[in-house]
Amino acid sequence: MKFSGTSLFQDTLCRCLKVSDISEIFIVTSEKQKFFVYGQIEELELDLPKENILLEPEGKNTLPAISFTIREIERKYGSSTVGVFSSDHILDVDAMETIAGAKKLTDYHLVTFGIVPESPHTGYGYIKPGRALDVGYEVSEFKEKPGLDDAKQYVGNGYLWNSGMFLFSTELFISELRLHAPQLWDEFFNSDRDIKDVYHNIPDISVDYGLMENSKLVAVVKLDHKWSDLGNFDALYDENEKDEQGNVVYDCDDVLIDSTDNLIYSKPDKIVSLIDLHDMVVVDTPDALLVCPRKSSQRVKDIVTALKDANDERAYVQQTVYRPWGSYTILEVSHGHKIKNIMVMPKKSLSLQMHHHRSEHWVVVKGMACVQVNGKQQFLRQGESTFIRSGEKHRLSNHGRIPLEIIEVQLGESVDEDDIVRFDDEYGRA
Numbered sequence: 001m002k003f004s005g006t007s008l009f010q011d012t013l014c015r016c017l018k019v020s021d022i023s024e025i026f027i028v029t030s031e032k033q034k035f036f037v038y039g040q041i042e043e044l045e046l047d048l049p050k051e052n053i054l055l056e057p058e059g060k061n062t063l064p065a066i067s068f069t070i071r072e073i074e075r076k077y078g079s080s081t082v083g084v085f086s087s088d089h090i091l092d093v094d095a096m097e098t099i100a101g102a103k104k105l106t107d108y109h110l111v112t113f114g115i116v117p118e119s120p121h122t123g124y125g126y127i128k129p130g131r132a133l134d135v136g137y138e139v140s141e142f143k144e145k146p147g148l149d150d151a152k153q154y155v156g157n158g159y160l161w162n163s164g165m166f167l168f169s170t171e172l173f174i175s176e177l178r179l180h181a182p183q184l185w186d187e188f189f190n191s192d193r194d195i196k197d198v199y200h201n202i203p204d205i206s207v208d209y210g211l212m213e214n215s216k217l218v219a220v221v222k223l224d225h226k227w228s229d230l231g232n233f234d235a236l237y238d239e240n241e242k243d244e245q246g247n248v249v250y251d252c253d254d255v256l257i258d259s260t261d262n263l264i265y266s267k268p269d270k271i272v273s274l275i276d277l278h279d280m281v282v283v284d285t286p287d288a289l290l291v292c293p294r295k296s297s298q299r300v301k302d303i304v305t306a307l308k309d310a311n312d313e314r315a316y317v318q319q320t321v322y323r324p325w326g327s328y329t330i331l332e333v334s335h336g337h338k339i340k341n342i343m344v345m346p347k348k349s350l351s352l353q354m355h356h357h358r359s360e361h362w363v364v365v366k367g368m369a370c371v372q373v374n375g376k377q378q379f380l381r382q383g384e385s386t387f388i389r390s391g392e393k394h395r396l397s398n399h400g401r402i403p404l405e406i407i408e409v410q411l412g413e414s415v416d417e418d419d420i421v422r423f424d425d426e427y428g429r430a
Contacts, residue, residue, distance in 0.1 A: 009040050009087040016085060018096040026052045026073060028065045039322030042345070057196045062164075063210040064202055067177060067188045068195070070170050081106050082173070084166040084207075090239060092225035102135055102167050102221045109219035110176060111136070111167040112212060114160025116224040120151035123235065123298075125162035125208070127220050128154075136221035142213045160220060163227060166207070172217070180214040181205070233281045233290075233297035237263040252284075263294065286319045286330070313417070324427040325350055326403070338415040341365075342396075344404040349397035351425035358412030358419060360388045362396070367404035370397040393423060 006014070016025050025048060029037050034055055041048050054068055066084055073080050081103050102111050114127045122145060130140030142162065143154060178185040184205075187198045212218055228239050240248045245260045252266035259274040266272045266284040274282065281297050283290040290300065307315035320329045325348035332339040344350070344367075352372070362369065363385040371378050371386055372395040380386060388394045390412060398404035422429060 006044075007040060008089070009037075010044055012085055012087045012089065012091075013041070013044065013046070015091060015093050015096055016083070018093060019083065019100045022046050022048050023052075024077075026054060026069050028054045028056060028069055030059065031055050031057075035322035035324055036318070037322075038324060039327055057199045060199055060202055060204045061206045063181065063184060063205045063207040064188075064199065066166075066173075066207055067184050070168070070173055071188045074170050074174075080170050082168050082170055084168070086164055086229070088229065089163075089165075090226065090228040092227070095223050095225040095227070098221065098223055098225070099165070099167060102219075104134060105136060105219050105221070106167055106169040106172065108172070109133075109138075109217050110172060110212060110215055111219050111221060112139070113163045113165045113167075113223050114220045115163050115227045116222055117155045117159070117161050120148060120155050121161065122146060122148055122151050123232075124229065126151075126154045126159040127162050128157070128159050129220055129222075133219055136219045139212075139218040139220050142208065160222060161227075162208070163223065164208075164229065166212075173211075176211060176215045176217060181210045184210070232300065233263055233283065234294045237281075237294055261294070287314060323350075324348075324429075328408075331407075333415065336411065336413070336415070338410040340408040340410070342406045342408050344369075344396060344398040344406075346398055346401050346403065349426065350395055351420075351422040351427075351429065352393060352395045353423065354393050354421045355390050355412070355419050356421070357390060357414035358410045359390050360394075361409040361411070362386050362388070363407045363409075365405040365407055367398060367402050368400050369404055369406060370399050371395075372397070395424075 013025065013027075027037055027048070034053060037053055054072060056065060056068065069084075070082055073082055083099060099113065102113075105111050112127065114129070115124075125145055126143040127139055128141040128143065129137035131138045143150075143159065146154060174185065174189055177189075184202055187193065187202050191198070193201075228235055237248050242248055242261075245256065246262075247254075247256060247260065248263045249272075250265040251268045252264065253268075253271045254264060255271060255273040256262075257273070257275045259277045259280075261278055262274060262280045262282065264272050264274070264282045266282075267286070270284065272282060272284065274280070279294045281290060281292050281294050290303075292299070304315050320327055326343045326345045328340045328342045330338065330340055362371070362380070364380045364382050366382060368382075369380040371380055373386070373388055374392055374394075378386070396406070
């Protein structure tokens with residue numbers, strides 16, 4: 001979701017530019033998300049080296065992801081100081097100055113950052129500061145997400161929220177990894193195995209469980225800045241302005257009758273009506289509808305798990321899908337048809353391809369399209385269209401200087417994304 005002009009991922013990337021050059025930023029993601037990442041970076045017009053985008057073969061939690069990245073940074077730059085930031089946080093950009101100032105601790109400490117609590121919160125872990133250091137404290141104890149009574153006690157005793165942001169010397173990280181997580185150290189730093197084999201052999205483990213809670217060399221630096229880990233919709237509700245009835249409403253028109261303290265998200269042209277509902281989440285997107293109590297919104301991950309277990313592509317594919325040539329947005333879909341809005345960036349081309357089970361009708365909305373069908377080439381202007389039958393080799397290109405936008409109508413027995421036979425592709429896809 002985008003609730004402003006930029007996404008949370010883009011906001012995180014821009015914050016990192018306050019302390020690093022774009023060439024020094026590394027991003028860890030998956031094969032399925034890589035074109036989304038490319039597209040998000042292109043929207044910001046940033047020139048991040050493609051080799052700095054690291055693709056995990058499978059998700060194995062935060063410690064493997066960090067270890068993978070530190071291995072690649074060491075190979076490219078040698079011994080370095082590395083900051084670790086999640087892409088779903090809200091953080092005051094001024095906090096980056098405090099984070100950069102903690103570098104003086106990294107020779108002898110793994111540094112984490114603790115948020116000064118605004119109130120008792122049961123959704124965050126806690127850190128107990130110990131002996132004072134130059135710009136922080138030794139960590140005395142980590143506490144898991146508590147109940148409300150314990151959270152009140154922690155706040156009263158000066159504990160900090162565990163932000164999940166870190167600053168490491170690569171040398172000290174590797175040394176402590178070898179001591180406390182020897183299997184990961186061996187796979188990442190003591191072998192030449194392919195990354196797929198490495199991930200096959202390692203456990204699913206977080207950096208907190210696998211390293212930070214075991215190391216004796218951990219320091220915490222206070223951040224007295226606006227911060228939120230937007231891990232669920234309830235956290236999103238807390239972060240945003242409410243109306244007089246305590247409702248947070250995004251984009252849509254609303255008619256709310258005796259309904260309070262709800263989070264509502266839908267399309268701008270849609271009316272959402274609630275009657276006698278309180279403390280609920282209602283999220284209506286083109287491909288999914290979620291209705292649940294705000295206190296249960298963290299269980300959305302259970303829905304994702306169920307979709308993945310059923311091998312449902314909707315667990316991975318969003319309405320807007322990024323590709324190396326641009327993006328497409330699914331506007332409507334049924335068993336026998338699909339309508340897309342396709343955006344092709346300047347000087348980019350789709351693969352030369354063919355479909356067994358569907359035909360395609362293209363209408364140019366903006367720009368000029370270069371269309372190749374069975375070896376013959378034609379140019380289509382705004383408002384012009386063409387029809388491509390199943391079994392015909394075809395390619396769409398944008399030779400112009402502005403983005404090309406077309407509407408594509410697919411018709412056939414199957415409109416699945418896997419009905420593509422590629423004959424030539426400049427991006428190396430199969």
